[in-house]
Amino acid sequence: MSSQPLSHREEYLLKKRKARLIKYGFILFLLIILFVGTVFLSRMQKFRISSVELSGNTLVSNDEVSAAAKNFMSGNYFWFFPKNNDLLYQHNSLQNFLAEKFQRIDTISVHLKNSQTLSIAITERPLTALWCSGMPEDVPAGVCYFMDDNGLIFAESPDFSGDAYFKYYGRVASSTTPIGTQYIASTTLFKDFGKFIKRAQDLSLHPIYLQSTGDEQFTVGLAGGGYIYIDTKEPLAKSADNLQALLGTISATATTTLNFDYIDLRFGNKLYYKLE
Numbered sequence: 001m002s003s004q005p006l007s008h009r010e011e012y013l014l015k016k017r018k019a020r021l022i023k024y025g026f027i028l029f030l031l032i033i034l035f036v037g038t039v040f041l042s043r044m045q046k047f048r049i050s051s052v053e054l055s056g057n058t059l060v061s062n063d064e065v066s067a068a069a070k071n072f073m074s075g076n077y078f079w080f081f082p083k084n085n086d087l088l089y090q091h092n093s094l095q096n097f098l099a100e101k102f103q104r105i106d107t108i109s110v111h112l113k114n115s116q117t118l119s120i121a122i123t124e125r126p127l128t129a130l131w132c133s134g135m136p137e138d139v140p141a142g143v144c145y146f147m148d149d150n151g152l153i154f155a156e157s158p159d160f161s162g163d164a165y166f167k168y169y170g171r172v173a174s175s176t177t178p179i180g181t182q183y184i185a186s187t188t189l190f191k192d193f194g195k196f197i198k199r200a201q202d203l204s205l206h207p208i209y210l211q212s213t214g215d216e217q218f219t220v221g222l223a224g225g226g227y228i229y230i231d232t233k234e235p236l237a238k239s240a241d242n243l244q245a246l247l248g249t250i251s252a253t254a255t256t257t258l259n260f261d262y263i264d265l266r267f268g269n270k271l272y273y274k275l276e
Contacts (some may be wrong), residue, residue: 038081039080039081042080042081042082042085042087042088043081043082043085045116046115046116047085047086047087047115048082048084048085048086048115048116049070049073049084049085049086049089049112049115049116049117049118050084050116050117051066051116051117051118052065052066052069052070052117052118052119052120053113053117053118053119053120054066054120054121054122055119055120055121055122056121056122056123056124057124058104058122058123058124059104059124059155060102060104060105060122060124064102065098065102065120065122068097068098068101068102069094069098069118069120070084072093072094072097072098073089073094086112086115086116089118091110094110095108095109095110098110098120102122103125103152103153103154103155103179103180104124104125104146104154104155105122105123105124105125106123106124106125106126106148107122107123108120108121108122108123109121125146125148125152125154126148126149127146127147127148127165128147128148128149128166128194129147129165129166129167129168130144130145130146130147130157130165130166130167130168131144131145131147131153131167131168131169131172131178131183132144132145132167132168132169133178134169135169135211136167136169136209136211136221143156144156144157144159144167145157145178145179147168147183149191149194150182150187150190150191151168151182151183151184151187151190152180152181152182152183153172153178153179153180153181153182153183154179154180155179156179163208163223166197166207166208166209166210167208167209167210168183168209168210168211169209169210169211169212170211170212170213171183171184171212189232189236192235192236192237193210193218193236195236195237195240196220196230196236196237196239196240197210197220199240199243199244200220200228200240200243203243203244203247205222205228205247206222206223206224207220207221207222207223207228208221208222208223209221216231216232216233217229217230217231217232217266218230218231218232222260224259226259226260226261226262226263226276227260227261227262227263228243228260228262228263228264228265229262229263229264229265229266230265230266231265231266231267234265234266234268239265242265242269242271243263243265245271246263246271246273250273258275259275259276260273260274260275260276261274261275261276262274
């Protein structure tokens with residue numbers, strides 16, 4: 001049984017279909033070549049970040065930062081494109097990752113020095129005080145950590161003898177790692193603590209620690225064993241003014257050096273104190 005010859009229209013449609021298939025096949029072939037070529041170029045070593053340079057006066061070591069950055073950039077996107085390619089690495093995500101991993105970091109800037117070298121500039125948080133996990137009367141005073149001027153606990157500290165740094169106690173749960181937590185939620189209040197401590201120092205008192213003794217009550221420990229009791233329901237600036245007025249009144253009639261057992265500033269203008 002012989003097949004019927006194709007009509008002119010059918011022949012035309014067949015040729016058109018074949019031409020379309022060839023065209024699409026050629027485009028697909030070009031896309032595959034382009035994809036393979038792009039993958040090949042992206043994986044070439046000269047386009048991949050292999051070294052990290054750290055700048056800045058930091059205690060974080062270059063090896064630590066380099067290892068963390070390289071670990072972040074390890075692996076591939078969609079199984080083909082390396083994450084450490086100089087055009088594909090995630091700049092902002094890498095900065096955020098490093099800042100989260102190393103709580104010492106205050107500011108960080110990441111940029112490419114060249115196609116194979118990543119340059120990272122870091123400034124560290126200012127060290128203003130210590131937070132210690134124990135209590136002031138403990139010897140030793142538990143594990144201590146560095147704090148910045150906003151009350152953020154950012155790194156474990158080495159052991160310091162004496163009162164080299166002002167210390168904070170309480171508020172933070174010692175059963176968990178305190179790094180990355182705040183001593184108190186309000187950074188404004190924490191700065192007010194610092195101003196109060198400075199006023200006390202200027203008044204020739206010698207505060208060495210602050211301890212949370214309640215939701216809003218705190219005790220400032222003085223060198224030699226005295227205490228100042230404060231309540232944050234009262235503005236700390238006002239408490240400092242009251243402290244100055246009290247010391248001025250007592251000093252006017254004193255004939256010897258004043259050594260306080262305690263000074264209680266928790267009740268507004270009603271001030272209480274006891275001399276040793």
